[in-house]
Structures are given as structure tokens and as C-alpha cells.
Amino acid sequence: MDYRQLVEQAVEANRERILELSDAIFDYAEIGFREFRSVEQFTRMLQEDGFEVTCGLDGMPTAFRASYGSGRPLIGLLAEYDALPDLSQKAGSDVRCPADGPVTDGHGCGHNLLGAGCYAAALALKEYLAQNPGKGTVVLYGCPSEEKGCSKTHLARDGFFDEMDIAYAWHPFAVTEAATYSMLANVSVFFRFKGITSHAAAAPHMGRSALDAAELMSVGVNYLREHIVPEARIHYAYRDVGGIAPNVVQGTSCVHYFVRAPKNYQVQEILPRVVDVARGAALMTGTEMSWELYSGLSDLIVNRVVTEGMHEALCQLGMPELTEEDWAFARRMFLAADSEEALQMKIDRIRAEYGDRAEEILEHPVDMEIRTPVWNGQCQMGSSDVGDASYIAPLAFLSLPTAVVGTSTHTWQMTAQGKGPIAHKMVLHAGKVMALAAIGMYEDPDKVAAARAELLKATGGRYDCPLPKELRPRLEEG
Numbered sequence: 168m169d170y171r172q173l174v175e176q177a178v179e180a181n182r183e184r185i186l187e188l189s190d191a192i193f194d195y196a197e198i199g200f201r202e203f204r205s206v207e208q209f210t211r212m213l214q215e216d217g218f219e220v221t222c223g224l225d226g227m228p229t230a231f232r233a234s235y236g237s238g239r240p241l242i243g244l245l246a247e248y249d250a251l252p253d254l255s256q257k258a259g260s261d262v263r264c265p266a267d268g269p270v271t272d273g274h275g276c277g278h279n280l281l282g283a284g285c286y287a288a289a290l291a292l293k294e295y296l297a298q299n300p301g302k303g304t305v306v307l308y309g310c311p312s313e314e315k316g317c318s319k320t321h322l323a324r325d326g327f328f329d330e331m332d333i334a335y336a337w338h339p340f341a342v343t344e345a346a347t348y349s350m351l352a353n354v355s356v357f358f359r360f361k362g363i364t365s366h367a368a369a370a371p372h373m374g375r376s377a378l379d380a381a382e383l384m385s386v387g388v389n390y391l392r393e394h395i396v397p398e399a400r401i402h403y404a405y406r407d408v409g410g411i412a413p414n415v416v417q418g419t420s421c422v423h424y425f426v427r428a429p430k431n432y433q434v435q436e437i438l439p440r441v442v443d444v445a446r447g448a449a450l451m452t453g454t455e456m457s458w459e460l461y462s463g464l465s466d467l468i469v470n471r472v473v474t475e476g477m478h479e480a481l482c483q484l485g486m487p488e489l490t491e492e493d494w495a496f497a498r499r500m501f502l503a504a505d506s507e508e509a510l511q512m513k514i515d516r517i518r519a520e521y522g523d524r525a526e527e528i529l530e531h532p533v534d535m536e537i538r539t540p541v542w543n544g545q546c547q548m549g550s551s552d553v554g555d556a557s558y559i560a561p562l563a564f565l566s567l568p569t570a571v572v573g574t575s576t577h578t579w580q581m582t583a584q585g586k587g588p589i590a591h592k593m594v595l596h597a598g599k600v601m602a603l604a605a606i607g608m609y610e611d612p613d614k615v616a617a618a619r620a621e622l623l624k625a626t627g628g629r630y631d632c633p634l635p636k637e638l639r640p641r642l643e644e645g
């Protein structure tokens with residue numbers, strides 16, 4: 168049976184409500200673990216829609232679970248709604264201009280759209296399950312603080328996703344595809360050095376410099392890079408440099424490291440070597456070193472069965488029509504760059520990446536061509552805590568162009584498009600695609616079994632969470 172119509176109607180009937188939620192979360196722009204107003208509105212609306220809602224999960228007040236239906240399969244939708252610091256931007260403005268009002272943070276990663284798209288899918292699946300009672304359950308998981316707190320890693324480790332048979336996620340980007348790439352596993356670690364302060368000219372021999380230790384650690388890690396897998400990424404930021412006075416031997420320092428690699432086990436191999444480098448730096452400088460695991464997340468396990476189902480749903484639904492006004496908006500936003508040079512770099516990159524399609528894309532800068540799945544084990548050089556959910560249940564990850572080609576996430580240009588006409592169309596569409604893909608699973612238990620068998624083969628049934636049990640969500644830091 169063709170469920171396209173059901174999905175289209177269910178989402179269109181709730182169009183105003185879905186966009187109201189998306190725009191409200193955009194305006195609240197709350198950063199990780201402080202998404203109180205966003206979650207209040209999100210859960211209130213789900214309750215009004217007849218979902219059973221539990222607020223607060225696993226010690227995270229802004230995590231929630233909203234379910235509808237009964238029996239298996241249980242299909243999970245992974246919703247996010249956290250903003251990024253200092254990325255407030257007036258919606259639709261093509262010059263850098265923070266939004267009016269006191270809020271300084273902004274949705275530079277489009278998570279307002281991400282959350283609302285999952286809401287749209289949940290409403291369509293509720294309609295399907297109301298018409299087909301007993302066919303299964305839909306659960307929308309409210310997952311706070313994706314940017315920093317890795318709530319999904321905590322939820323996965325602590326068993327909150329164990330009930331899921333299949334999981335769907337999506338992200339607002341600038342391309343159209345059911346993603347076939349993995350993403351990097353990552354751990355976030357603080358290294359602290361403790362030395363002895365002293366007068367840097369009168370008595371340097373009485374001091375032991377913690378800043379020297381941090382610098383030597385950076386040098387050591389930069390030598391380490393050649394001897395780890397080439398896809399690994401290590402980056403750092405100084406959090407404490409021991410003060411600003413050159414004439415004082417610095418008694419403290421702290422460096423924040425990310426260690427990323429295509430697989431969890433590779434990160435776990437590299438991390439002790441980075442710790443050894445830090446130890447060496449302490450030994451060389453006569454300082455003391457301590458380190459602390461701040462957070463972490465897993466690589467993404469690509470599931471072909473579920474991803475192909477999502478690709479089929481995407482092809483069946485096609486893409487929404489954009490009007491002349493939409494294209495005018497797109498062209499204006501395409502020109503929104505920090506400088507002439509930045510715009511030229513963007514154009515050059517599009518010419519290089521799009522080849523034959525480059526001129527068409529420059530004229531119509533929204534990439535709505537559905538990408539053909541490529542199964543070559545590629546890994547995208549980014550990370551997401553969706554990875555941890557993908558170890559627990561077969562998962563598909565949708566990407567739709569809510570932003571014009573060449574827009575980077577975590578920028579004011581991304582924020583600027585988060586309430587625009589194209590983003591609105593794509594939010595509704597994301598809901599339709601995920602819902603139609605999910606119905607394909609409710610209708611075909613063999614597919615669910617095949618997807619689970621594929622996951623079992625990929626992981627051997629093992630999930631070694633990068634976070635130890637005793638590490639609780641860092642609610643204060645976000």
C-alpha cells in the first residue's frame with residue numbers, strides 16, 4: 168500500500184504547529200542542558216497531541232521521552248534542540264547582525280529544525296498507528312546538549328535506547344541524501360599541569376613552569392600525529408595559561424584536547440599515547456600532570472537496510488517545489504559572506520565539487536538532487552552522539568538542504584537561514600521522509616529483522632561506551 172498520501176496529509180494538517188515549534192526553539196536559542204523553555208513547549212505540544220511524555224531522563228532535566236502506540240517494532244526518533252554560544256543572528260539577514268533582545272546564543276547548527284522535523288515525523292507516525300493499532304510504537308527522544316554534553320552517549324550507555332528496534336535521525340545541512348557515511352569517534356579530555364611560581368628574572372631556577380609543560384605537550388602531540396592512523400584528528404585549545412604576566416613563572420596550565428578517529432577502539436589506542444606525551448612533558452619540566460575525561464562519543468555505524476529504506480522514501484516523495492521568492496531568498500543568502508575573499512573561495516569550491524552542475528548550482532544555490540547511495544565505507548570528518556544510538560539500534564540519518572550550498576554549520580549564516588522559507592519547507596519534508604521510511608519498517612517485520620542482523624554483524628553485539636559509568640552528564644558546563 169502507498170502511504171505517501173497519509174504522510175503528506177498528516178504533516179500538512181499540522182503545518183502551522185510544526186513551524187510554530189521550530190520558530191519558538193529558534194527564538195529561545197538555549198544552549199546545552201539549559202533548554203528549559205524549548206523543552207517545556209515541545210513536551211506540552213506532544214502531550215496535547217496525545218503522546219505519553221516523561222520529562223527528565225538519566226539525570227538530565229531537559230531530556231524527555233514521548234511515546235504513542237503499542238507493541239513492536241518500536242521506532243525511535245532522535246530529536247535535538249540545543250543552540251550554540253554567541254551565534255545569535257537576525258533571521259533572514261544577509262549581514263552579520265545579532266537578533267534583537269537579550270539572547271546572545273543562536274541556532275548555528277539548525278537544531279530547532281532538527282527537533283521540529285522529528286516532531287513532524289512523530290505526528291505522521293501517530294496518524295499511521297491510530298489507523299493501524301497494534302502495529303508498533305513510536306518514541307520521540309528529546310536529546311539535549313548535542314553540541315557539548317553528548318546526552319545520547321549517556322542515554323545509550325544507561326540503557327534508555329535498549330527498547331528501540333530502529334532509529335531515525337536527520338540533520339539540516341546543504342545537501343539531500345540518506346547518509347551512507349560514518350562519523351568520527353571522539354573523546355574530550357582536559358590536561359592540567361601544576362608547577363611552582365617564581366620571579367621569572369630574579370629566581371627562575373626556583374620555579375617550575377606549567378606553561379612550558381603545556382607547550383611541550385603540544386610539541387609532543389604534533390610529533391605523534393605521523394604515527395597514528397591518518398584519518399585521526401587531534402586538536403586542542405588552551406584553557407589556562409597560568410596568567411598574563413611574562414615575569415612570573417606560570418604555576419598552572421590546562422589544555423583541552425579532542426582525540427578523534429574513525430573507530431572507538433582507535434581512539435582508545437591513541438588516548439593513552441597522548442597521556443604518555445603529557446606525562447613526558449611533566450617529567451621534562453618538573454611539574455605534575457593530571458588528566459580528566461570530559462566527554463566522548465562513538466563512531467556512526469551505517470546500516471544499509473534502514474538507509475536504503477530511507478533513500479527509497481526520499482525518492483518516492485521527491486523534493487518540495489521552491490517558488491521564485493524562495494530562490495530569490497536563496498540567492499541573497501548565498502552572497503552572505505564575511506568578505507569578498509570568503510565568497511570567492513565558496514564559489515571556487517562549488518566549481519571544483521560540482522563540476523558540470525556548478526553553473527546550475529550557482530544560479531539555483533539549493534542542492535535538491537537526491538544523492539545516489541555510495542557504499543564505500545567513507546567517513547565524514549565530524550562527530551555526533553547519534554553514533555552511540557547507532558550501536559544500540561539500526562539507524563538511518565537523513566540530510567536535507569535547509570541552507571544554501573556553501574553554508575557551513577556553526578556560523579551566523581546557518582543561523583540566519585533557520586527560520587527562512589526553505590528551512591520551513593525542509594523541516595516538514597524531513598518529517599515526511601522519516602515517517603514514510605518508518606512505515607516501511609512497521610509494514611515489513613522481515614526488514615526490521617534484517618536490519619538488526621546487519622547491526623549485530625557490524626558490532627558483534629558489543630558497545631563499549633567511551634564514557635565510564637561513573638561519569639555523569641555535566642549539567643553545569645553544558
Ligand SMILES: [Zn+2]
Nearest residue numbers: 276277278338
Ligand atoms: Zn548539529
